[in-house]
Amino acid sequence: MAKVKGTVINAWKNFLKERYGEEKLTAAIESLHSNDRVQLLSPILDSTWYPMEMQQVMGRLTKALAAPSDKDIASQLGRYTADYVYTKVYRTVLSGSPDKNKSTAWFDDLLFQDLRKCVSESTGPSSSVSRYYYFEGKPTSGQCRTLAAFLIRRQELIGKQNVTCIHQKCASKGNDCCEFALRWD
Numbered sequence: 612m613a614k615v616k617g618t619v620i621n622a623w624k625n626f627l628k629e630r631y632g633e634e635k636l637t638a639a640i641e642s643l644h645s646n647d648r649v650q651l652l653s654p655i656l657d658s659t660w661y662p663m664e665m666q667q668v669m670g671r672l673t674k675a676l677a678a679p680s681d682k683d684i685a686s687q688l689g690r691y692t693a694d695y696v697y698t699k700v701y702r703t704v705l706s707g708s709p710d711k712n713k714s715t716a717w718f719d720d721l722l723f724q725d726l727r728k729c730v731s732e733s734t735g736p737s738s739s740v741s742r743y744y745y746f747e748g749k750p751t752s753g754q755c756r757t758l759a760a761f762l763i764r765r766q767e768l769i770g771k772q773n774v775t776c777i778h779q780k781c782a783s784k785g786n787d788c789c790e791f792a793l794r795w796d
Contacts, residue, residue, distance in 0.1 A: 615661055616659070617659045617660075686756050728746070738793060742790045766793060
């Protein structure tokens with residue numbers, strides 16, 4: 612069964628709290644089904660594994676908060692999550708003088724378990740491609756936008772400039788994987 616690390620859930624909760632405020636977040640949690648409320652009001656430990664259903668709960672919470680004008684929320688969440696993960700719980704991963712050409716695909720295994728396999732490769736001096744093969748289920752378009760933004764921000768955090776990402780293939784559209792082509796200066 613696929614699992615997600617508590618740090619991802621906490622990043623998402625903190626993102627919503629900063630974006631909408633404590634009062635709106637609390638009201639949105641209270642509007643959810645009692646099972647969802649119990650999960651969200653219980654302590655979530657950064658280092659603990661949780662069932663992937665927690666991401667669905669967070670999705671329902673986000674829908675309860677988001678307005679129709681929040682078109683770019685998935686991308687903003689991806690960037691925020693990368694900042695949260697790499698500057699708080701796993702700050703040592705990118706500390707010091709990181710090798711700008713070294714793949715960080717292995718890091719996906721610290722955040723997700725039995726969900727997907729990430730294969731990354733360098734495609735040139737200023738480009739790479741990351742492929743995500745899902746073991747169960749398929750990502751939503753919002754999850755793909757969040758992942759693309761996370762990948763961009765991760766590259767920025769290791770010092771790459773003007774990073775772009777093209778989602779070339781998508782598992783939710785019948786492809787064998789989600790493929791993200793990254794370029795930078």
